Amino acid sequence: MDASAQTISAALLDWYDAHARVLPWRSAPGAPPPDPYRVWLSEVMLQQTTVAAVGPYFDKFTRAWPTVEALAAADEGEVMAAWAGLGYYARARNLIACARAVAARGGTFPDTEAALRELPGLGAYTAAAVAAIAFDRPATVVDANVERVVARLNAIEEPLPAARKAIRARAEALTPPRRAGDFAQAMMDLGATVCTPRGPRCLLCPLTQWCAGRRAGAERFPVKPPKKAKPQRRGRAFWVERGGQVWLVRRAGRGMLGGMLALPDDGWSARGDGSAAPPLDGPWHPLGTVRHGFTHFDLDLQLMLYSGSDLARFAPNDGEWWDIARLDQAGLPTLFAKAAGLMLALRDETGESG
DNA sequence: TAACCGTGGAC
DNA sequence: TGTCCAAGGTT
Structure with missing residues (x-):
């Protein structure tokens, strides 16, 4: 981690300490991590889904199935019905399969990024997020928020998805060896509340002095390919x-x-x-x-x-x-x-x- | 790689 | 009404 990256990640963590969103599946900045079950459940629900939409579903699921063993033992039809309306139903099917895999190994989630990646429904993003947030591993978490923040910070002109390799490399360089979970959530909070897709609030951004994209017009990053027509x-x-x-x-x-x-x-x-x-x-x-x-x-x-x-x-x-x-x-x-x-x-x- | 896979809120 | 797009994964 070079000096500039260290300065940037420290500034972001300071911002997070003061501005972190309060969410049901999250612990306060610097506090011990939440129950891995709740981290995993929230991360799967949040895949391509807004925080506002997830809220009621997270409450419903944790009330009905407070532990991964309870979820593993649940009737599949009841779980699918509880997921109804949230979309991307493969997530619910994988959720059940993952809960049963974890229950089969004693109800304890793996605590490394590589082992988490082997579970059903956990791709690169979710494995890194659970490793960092629930187990304080120095994993690099790259979601759409991180892509946007990093693409703007570095004024990356290459369009998605080709730019993802460079974005990941920059995100890895920024990830601090300690508080990687807070850092990941800070990047996502920044992307959700300040470095927004449209109308970014650059005047409120803790990283603005290092942001190459702001000088070039932050909103146009990341560059995206043209959309295809929907049949x-x-x-x-x-x-x-x-x-x-x-x-x-x-x-x-x-x-x-x-x-x-x-x-x-x-x-x-x-x-x-x-x-x-x-x-x-x-x-x-x-x-x-x-x-x-x-x-x-x-x-x-x-x-x-x-x-x-x-x-x-x-x-x-x-x-x-x-x-x-x-x-x-x-x-x-x-x-x-x-x-x-x-x-x-x-x-x-x-x-x-x- | 690119297609497939939901939904609801913001503007 | 239309467009964009959100803490992506699987094949």
């Missing part, structure tokens, strides 16, 4: 009702919304050409369309009502009947929660009680 897809979901219950299915364990409880559908997730769904044979009637944006495509999902009498075709082997009165507890991902909301709104309009 439009269309599909149908099906509302099948019987005596105040609706037919739900468990989606396959991989791919879109994998492992989640859902309304049955026509496989829109596998049809990528944007074509309209073919006509349906039988007693099906359109109720309306839900528009939903995913990361890499937009979806128009038409909700179809089944008015036939052949309910035997919906066998418990393939799904389950769920009480409509407690549908909000089913743990449907947002797409299907929207579709269900459309149906329930129509029901209210027509004055039916169910």
